[in-house]
Amino acid sequence: MASGGEGAGRPGGAERSGARRRGVSDELAANMRQGWAGTERHDIEPLPQAAHTARRRAALSARFPGERLVIPAGNPRVRANDTYHPFRARSDYVHLTGDRSEDAVLALEPGEDGGPVRVLRGHDAGVETRTPYTADVTRTLPVSGTFSPLQRTVYDAVHDAQEAGIAAVRPGARFRDFHDCAAARAEAYADGVLESGVVLTVEPGPYFQADDLTVPEEYRGIGVRIEDAVLVTEDGNENLSAALPRRSDEVESWMADLPA
Numbered sequence: 001m002a003s004g005g006e007g008a009g010r011p012g013g014a015e016r017s018g019a020r021r022r023g024v025s026d027e028l029a030a031n032m033r034q035g036w037a038g039t040e041r042h043d044i045e046p047l048p049q050a051a052h053t054a055r056r057r058a059a060l061s062a063r064f065p066g067e068r069l070v071i072p073a074g075n076p077r078v079r080a081n082d083t084y085h086p087f088r089a090r091s092d093y094v095h096l097t098g099d100r101s102e103d104a105v106l107a108l109e110p111g112e113d114g115g116p117v118r119v120l121r122g123h124d125a126g127v128e129t130r131t132p133y134t135a136d137v138t139r140t141l142p143v144s145g146t147f148s149p150l151q152r153t154v155y156d157a158v159h160d161a162q163e164a165g166i167a168a169v170r171p172g173a174r175f176r177d178f179h180d181c182a183a184a185r186a187e188a189y190a191d192g193v194l195e196s197g198v199v200l201t202v203e204p205g206p207y208f209q210a211d212d213l214t215v216p217e218e219y220r221g222i223g224v225r226i227e228d229a230v231l232v233t234e235d236g237n238e239n240l241s242a243a244l245p246r247r248s249d250e251v252e253s254w255m256a257d258l259p260a
Contacts, residue, residue: 035214049098056096061110071096073104136201137241138227145255147248150218154206155248158224161204162246169230169237171196196234203227 024032060069074090093099097106140155142148147155173194194200205225208215229240245254 035212036209037211037213039211047098053096053098057106057108060096061108064108065110066112067110069106069108069110071106071108073099073101073106075103135199135229136203136227137229137244138203138205138225139244139246139251140205140224140226141251141255146252151222151224152248154219154222155224155226155251158204158206158226159247162202162226162228165202165204166228166230166237166239169194169200169202169232171232171234175200194232196232198232199229199240200232201227202230 071093072090073093077085079085093104093106097104140158142151171194175192175194203225205223205227207223207225208219208221210221212220226246228242228244228246231238231240245251
């Protein structure tokens, strides 16, 4: 979370939000280490190919300083509209990661000196363009098509939280960005004020870890997120992704209409 203290300034007044954030306090760190089941692994060793793939990523990054490189793992293929091929990871992705997961993505953002800044692998459905417009919409679906009573309780609580969050979106409302926008100006994100024309996401979501002993056992392993893109209007807000089902009963009805 963003802190309220003033951070170090940057040349030209370009103070960044990352400079406004405090480190984790000793008390919080101690609290986060408590209440976990004994599931942590201490015997994990790097894969034999890890050193080789790291070297390959560094070499590729050195050739494209300041660029963003996105290398997908690939998906199963259908050829001639009727020949189904089993999943085969794309060789460039495997060559750079050693990973053979389906639908994974390797993202590299080399610094100006060519050194790799970060390596990501995930399945995020968010969209980012060069305009630079970004969007992210999330729905949580019951695999069976119907929420269990406990799942519905959690889902409806998240929905209520999102309703309250969306209702608070209006011109003049202050907000704090909860993500690490290290390249963003602090005045716009760490202590920003909403104005008409701004688009942001409202996305509450608890994730109860399976080994978290601080929550009731029946909740462990349940995770829910509901996320929508919301436009700040002159007199309030507009949910740009409102056409998608949000309430638990709407989600179940939508899933019931999907082809088997």
